[in-house]
Amino acid sequence: MGVRKAVVLGGYGLIGSACMRALADAGFHVTGIGRSESAAMKAAPSADWLIRDIPDLTVEEWRRLLADTDVVVNASGALQDGARDDLVAIHVNAVSRLVEAAAGLSLRIVQISAAGVSKEAPTAFFRTKARGDAIISAHATDWVILRPTLVLSHEAYGGTALLRAAAALPLTAPRILPEAQVQTVYVGDVATAVVATARGEVPSGLIADLTEPDAHAFPALVEAIRHWQGWPAPVFHPVVPAIFMSAMGRGADLLGHLGWRSPLRTTALTALRDGIRGDPGPWDKADGCPCRPLESTLSLLPATRQERLFARAYLVLPIAIATLALFWCLSGLITLFNPAQAVLVLTSRAVPAWLAELAVIGGAIADLFLGLAILWRRWTRPAALGMLCLSAAYLIGSVTFAPDLWADPLGPMVKVFPGMALAAMVWLLMEER
Structure with missing residues (x-):
């Protein structure tokens, strides 16, 4: 047989x-x-x-x-x-x-x-x-x-x-x-x-x-x-x-x-x-x-330790996704509600008006898109990676066109890093069974 x-x-x-x-x-x-x-x-x-x-x-x-x-x-x-x-x-x-x-x-x-x-x-x-x-x-x-x-x-x-x-x-x-x-x-x-x-x-x-x-x-x-x-x-x-x-x-x-x-x-x-x-x-x-x-x-x-880490990560992951979705959607909506103020931040630093408008409107739409995309299971990992890349682009742009923002007492640029860490965590933890 x-x-x-x-x-x-x-x-x-x-x-x-x-x-x-x-x-x-x-x-x-x-x-x-x-x-x-x-x-x-x-x-x-x-x-x-x-x-x-x-x-x-x-x-x-x-x-x-x-x-x-x-x-x-x-x-x-x-x-x-x-x-x-x-x-x-x-x-x-x-x-x-x-x-x-x-x-x-x-x-x-x-x-x-x-x-x-x-x-x-x-x-x-x-x-x-x-x-x-x-x-x-x-x-x-x-x-x-x-x-x-x-x-x-x-x-x-x-x-x-x-x-x-x-x-x-x-x-x-x-x-x-x-x-x-x-x-x-x-x-x-x-x-x-x-x-x-x-x-x-x-x-x-x-x-x-x-x-x-x-x-x-x-x-x-x-x-x-x-x-x-x-x-x-x-x-x-x-x-x-x-x-x-x-x-x-x-x-x-x-x-x-x-x-x-x-x-x-x-x-x-x-x-x-x-x-x-x-x-x-x-x-x-x-x-x-x-x-x-x-x-x-x-x-x-x-x-084992891995068992305990998984249990806690399982609790944190949906909170992280919801937080990122809320943050990026609000970021895009607030900018679209008053784009002129955001454009002024760039034009006051000698950025050409056409480039400032393109960066502000394009960035706001991208923010809103990523904030919604991360809620769709199929696109969660790509969206988290997109958030990392777009955040890095914002950091590079700030160094190039508005380096004085890094010295702002409210720390708007420094606060980008925790969001990047959260997006990186989601990107690393999400997987198919």
Whole structure:
């Protein structure tokens, strides 16, 4: 028997990347599929990749891809509709084409779903996931559906990143959704379950939650993460009103249209409010390896200095982006509101009027453009770099045409440097997952 082949959809995601590593370690030849080449190379530069947007794959393309494949692991998904995501396209249409292409082939489909999915669920995420699960269970020949609860991993993304950040708040531990009950699962246990399923060690037709046995109140879970990270006990425990959380969710939804996949979107908050619960019984009865409890999971994830720095950086980054957007937009608008005064600053220093007007109007428009562009996820890094370059141009121009401004008691030129440092921080910290 030759080397068995596996295809992992969403291979550079939190769960997908763990599945790719585990399957490769188990002797499978693994191909990952995802739409971002840069993210794929960061996740597994030596792996085989098909760089495609999964919903765009046709039935014929699926058939060619699956011709010599033994197992397909669908770890792709999106939390909420937005500028970059279409839930029906990824959770329903793509699954339908995959199942149609797999008809008549000797392969197993392993669907990574989510605990709590149902067609009557309050969020589109759970409803569309349930529709995809139903397509597989009704039409696929050999299939297993695994439904993990909140996945904890060495990597931090989405809800797990927010959990780390909330635990890292200095001096305070806000009481958010105190009634919410959450169960967790170690990403390694999910990957182990996928390998066992890919090997045929569990029967076809199994639908099973992957979860620890016990649930935790959400504030207690945040407290456990805080203790694991090594932060001192909080001094304040303010209660966050539900209306405030709802407003934050709606704001995060709006940012989703600019490409931001915030874990504070209403889908995530609704899921937390309703609780993330699962039943480990079906998986245990299928002779699957039991999923470890939270304490054991955290013991496998050492909280290093890098972990703490990430948690604090995750808190600071959106503040830095918002600050830069406000600063640059106001700078441009104030200049455009009274350009004559800005032109006078240059013409009084022997700068030709045409050049002064060009520099003032052009600079104001550039300021406004960069301030808006940094809010669009796709352009955040280029905009931050543009802010650095334009700030440097302003500094050079001031030295050339208005060196006396450097001696101004209010320090207008010296104050450019903190803004440049903030833009440099955003440029360095922003990356694709």
